[in-house]
Amino acid sequence: MSGALGWALPALPTVAGGLLAVGGRRADRPAPAVAVAVAAVTAGLAVAAALLRPSVEAPMLAGLPVGMAVDGMSSVLVVTVSAVTLAVLVFAAGEMPPSARFHGLMLVFSGAMLVTVTATDLLLLLMAWEVMGAMSYALIGFWWREDGRVRSADTAFLTTRTGDLGLYLAAGAAFAGAGTLSLDGLEATAGPWRNVVAAGLLAAALGKSAQLPFSFWLSRAMAGPSPVSALLHSATMVAAGAYLLLRTQPLLAATGWAAPAAAWAGAATALLLGTVALAQSDLKQLLAASTSAQLGFMVLAAGTGAVAGGTAHLVAHAAVKSLLFLVAGAWLAALGTKDLGRLHGVARRHPFVGAMFTVGALALAGIPPLSLWITKDTVLDAALRTSWPLYAVGLAATVLSAAYAAKAMLLVWLPADDETSATTRAISPLEKAPLPPLALVAAGFGLVVVFWTPWHRLVGGPPEPPPALTGLAASAVLVLMTFSWAVRRYVRGSLQPVVMTGPRWASSTAVNWLHLERAVSAVIVRPVLALAGALARFDDRIVDGAVRASAAAALRASSPVARRIEAGVDGAVHAIAASGIRAAAFSVRRAESPVDSVVRGVGSAARRLGRLARRPQTGQVHIYYVQAVVLLFALAAVLVLLG
């Protein structure tokens, strides 16, 4: 029973989604309803799995079985993933035109995430991990008629796959050092291999979670439909990287260097992408950068051993970010535009969804007593226990999150300069339905602190006290001061230009996502393309050129001979063949010498080729052919002499 549940949980959305995706246009009409139904059943299975804790295993490669198990941390993740998927698909049923391809891909995407968070070994994890990446490609490039969106999908996929190479490396190293790919006990991998495993996992997780230096792909991921962003930025895809590091925290800690590396990568991303978020005037880009920054806190948590705190932050952030992206998507659809500039003041015309958005934005800011205030503070506490510079960076990132969240909120509440942005359609009930539950979690998940001991026991990880009151108070004061300062500043002035003061280059760097994509393009992409072009020419001119030149040289060298034999070449061919046969016949009579077999082989080959060579009457075939036969004789003679 429990085994069947273990397979059914990821298989249901994956198989149903796969069938929908290849169903063609006939499947378009029922697709949204089917997708919602499948997601609902999957959510039910996830809850059942969280209670029953199924564990399954199947043989895959020699000595390397694959398995899935729902333990404490996984039970949190499967419920989060399937609940957010359900919310997003309900919303999509109202927002997107019916499309079997879209809804099918979304289901496969969530199925892959479910496998990722339950896999017990690197092989299955890698499989699900990369399938998720491929689905994100197909979803970001969903509107494939537009070249720009396809380019964005290409960029997103290739960037995350660059990190994925780390998982291949980690699997090889784990096999060398432990003889198994099991995720449990990676920290016991022998010798230097452990470092390779940790480095590989870190690279893969940083790529998937859009941490520095990979962050830019998340900006490109905005090219997809809004529900895609809502799913990809919250409970799936980016969350997978953080999950992997939280899961393998003992390994990171055991190496001695990987944990601090993760902590600093996360802290740096939280800080720098916070400035990027603050610099954006486009709401979706602001939210995207804030995703990177918030994921930074989770990566920081993995690096500082705050597994329970990091997981709590993951769950709360999933609710907050899916809520914010769904509202943004609803507005954009209602306005019938993709022009984000027209979102100014939109909340005034949609007060209900406006209120929902506000809950999300306040939570994102870290306003007490909303969820992210507390969950983030559990992470900061652990950072303080590790090192105070890490804590300082984390605190600065907290201040930034208050500022960019205030900006996002005011962007939609402050009246627009012109009143042209009238809505073209109402927001449908299906689009509204998932918002209140998400807002509830976004507001209330901080309650986890009240139940800290059972939560910690559920998720696991090293000993971790609940957040200290002093830390909570400190961050509350900082956040409230920043938030009110930002609100006053925005209300007084306009949202443009960017609030950041400082040198021009700094603000331009922040607006352009730290110029990361340009740097990667200049340092990696263009050189590789240039190298590819150069090698292609090298292959044509030098490698193949050498072949052509030697053929031509051989032809020239033999041309006097060739001229003489050309007229009677058929005869010559026949003669060789006949002599081969005669020799072969002779050898059959004598039947001892190995040379005979050579002669025989040549004889029959020559006969066969003689027929062949007369077919395409280019005139050159004969010459080449004669050379080949002569060469064979020469080589055979050498060999016999050596032997």
Next chain:
Amino acid sequence: MTVLNLVIFLPLAGTLALLVLPRLGERAAGAFWITVTALDLALVLVLWATYGGGMDHETRVRWIPSVNASYHVGVDGLSLPMLALTSLLFLVCAVYSLGRGRAFAALFLFLQSVCLGLFSALDLLLFFVFFDLSIVGMYFVIAGWGHGDRLRSALKFFLYTFLGSLALLLGFIGLYLGSEPHTFDIVDLTAEPPLKDSPGTAALVLLAVGIGLAVKTPTVPVHTWLPPAHTDAPAAGSAILAGVLLKMGVYGMLRIAMPMLPEAWRRYAGVILVIGLVGAVYGALVALAQENVKRMIAYTSVSHMGYIVLGLGAAGMAGDAAAHRLAVAGGVTQMVSHGLLTGALFLLSGVFYDRAGAYDMGRYGGIARNAPVFAGLTAIAAFGAFGLPGLSGFIAEFQIFTGTIGGGGTATAVAGALALPGILLTAALFLRMLHRTMLGGPGPDTGRVTDLRAAETTAVVPLLALSLLIGIAPRFLLDVIEPASAVLVSLVSR
């Protein structure tokens, strides 16, 4: 007449029947061709179902007793997947090429017998005869039914691989002379590896055999016959060339070079490793710069074969036997996977030429609009070819990488790690191809590309379905491959 002999010679009988029944119309010839290949595939499945492990279904008949050469055939875990792949690919090519005519069908049936014979051969001379006949058969496929500069491409293919086969023959003679008593029998030569006491000669023989097989595989730098041959071959010819003929090179390494020259293989494993690494990365880089779809796929084949050579090289290095078995099993899986996926890709790319007479990516774009099935199947094949999990390529490459990196030595780990960017480059080039042909705005020839016909879809879908099956549940295949790879690894480590 055992089942195996029937499998080998049934297509040849089909050829003869087509030749002596000149009244058969085009349609009837096509139906006949499909029937024969389907029957042959069914026989291979019987072979698979009744396979009892080890070397099975053996037949040994005296052929040239003076040199201890016999008609000796049999199947094991290395050849069985190849036989199945060969008969499946020839069947889908028959379906795809409906209406190509009698001569085409006869030639393909002949070629099928040759390929099946090669993968069953347990005698070096027999192997060589089939090896050369495959070159002859493919020469006529390209020269007779190709397009573009087909005569030149066919000639280049012929001469290049034929010269390679001369080196191979030289190596075979060396093996013969080195064995005691002299024999060409593969089973005997494997049981008693020749040239054990003369490492210098063994190295020379490995060089000769290696050159012959390297040209056929092909590995860098002896690969330049492949792109023109593929570009100018008919779609079915390309599918067979890539799916079956290229495998003969690697198969020769598994069947002949590694078990018969274990010491030399181990001594030069580092060189082989590097050749594989260079092929994997270089092939992908050159493919990335191609504008012609078929040339691009041809270069990805060079890269894909590079991974196999990498794994076989790693299997010869010092290290963990479990890792070696994984690398070898991955190589054999890659042979099957590449046959399925690249076979599908070449059949699909034939659609470009069929509809608009050009393979240049620049002439297309946005094909998914009018030809969604064509675009969808191409996308699946492309994702499979760059190793997306869920399709067979991943199962193959993951085993190769884990077996190579996980061997325990630094050299193999570094080589494996350096080969990893190859799969990223391959992803990049296939996404680029999809973007420039299937997605985005339309190009000048997009309007001419109509969606797949029933025969084309019927030919491609089974290949992709099988790749999906192997990608998700590979046990049925690995249960056959893994014992053979274990045997091979123990033979190499003697």
